[in-house]
Amino acid sequence: MGQSAEPTETSAERPLSRKRRQTQTRLLDAALDAFAERGFQGTSVEEICERAGFSRGAFYSNYSSKTELFIALYHRQSETILGALAKRASPSGQPVPHDLETVVRQILAAVPHDRRWYLINTEFALHAVRNPSAAATFAAARGRVRTIFAESLTEVLGRMDLELTVPAEDLARWLWAMSEGGTAQSYMEPQRLAPNDLIMQVAPLLLGAVTKPS
Amino acid sequence: MGQSAEPTETSAERPLSRKRRQTQTRLLDAALDAFAERGFQGTSVEEICERAGFSRGAFYSNYSSKTELFIALYHRQSETILGALAKRASPSGQPVPHDLETVVRQILAAVPHDRRWYLINTEFALHAVRNPSAAATFAAARGRVRTIFAESLTEVLGRMDLELTVPAEDLARWLWAMSEGGTAQSYMEPQRLAPNDLIMQVAPLLLGAVTKPS
């Protein structure tokens, strides 16, 4: 939490040349696919490089290990979501919704419903649970998202003249848990459930239970 | 779904000797620890055997691959939960609870709050999402649990003179999603959240929102 926690370096931040950024992007893209298909541990550095059209030399000149790449990938995805969420959260954003379902729908639009992202995210969660240092990183990233999410919720509900009866951060946690749980179920039983089915059903009920006219 | 889907064989079911069952148990126990610590892909067959105090010979004479063991392990854990749940679901079970929180607490008592189980289960979910054949197995096992869970819910609520305004199976899904999502969060941020905190807070609210006096 000291310096601006941008990419993945310890000392002086070199500007990072154009070409270098390109190959990193290609490596990250390849890794996203590879990890999603075969899992983090099940994917060899070699395979990532093949998909990206590079040799292992290129890889090791950009990342010092598969784990470092993994973390970089997580950050990239995380920033993307954060950006999308922040855009939605801006007061000049969407029109004021008039029912809770619309609130939920608007917020969900910022979250990527990407199978690959689900897989990577879950793998990263496992990684974090097993690995205290990664856990801190992970918790911090999630915390930032949760805060923005909570602010967004309060703001939208406020514009609807509704008041929360529980802390917004708690509610954010709950909705997130439901969303993740539901998404997980949907990928496990794809024929029965679409990724957002569950949260779209439950969230309005829950929101109804924790709001009152202000 | 043809024969009784007991263990892991295709043809005639030999009774399975005492000793054999013992070593399988030890291998499964060892695998549970190993997988939890290092992950499925990150664990070598060798390591499982070491922990169990066997050589790889013993392993391959019991299981044809690490994946087969993995599936067997999942089934074993799954059966355990199912048993616990069924016991609770029996009408002669607990006294009639008088508030929704107690309902939730009673049901949660059947689910193991074991870090290892969380890890294995999540890994298996990933495995299933990536692997259609495992997905069927997985969905079936979860379906059985969900059904029993739903029945149990209906029964308990009925004894409290409450009636559901949504299908019990749906509610079971929702609660399960919340529980899993909350448990996941708790393991990611162990200092802030205990495994059942979230569901204990939310479930009563949700139950309140989907029940009415009958």
Added chain:
DNA sequence: ATCAAAAAATACATAGCTGTATCCGATACA
């Protein structure tokens, strides 16, 4: 006590992956 079958240990052949060290080409700048 002997022998047959089962269960587990050992040995082996092979394949794959990692990370480093070295080499080569392109680009940039003087």
Added chain:
DNA sequence: TGTATCGGATACAGCTATGTATTTTTTGAT
């Protein structure tokens, strides 16, 4: 145009895992 640096490819050395084939030990039945 020469040269230094950067980015990436190639080569290499070593380790680890897998699965099978073979041997040894254990067990159980007669």
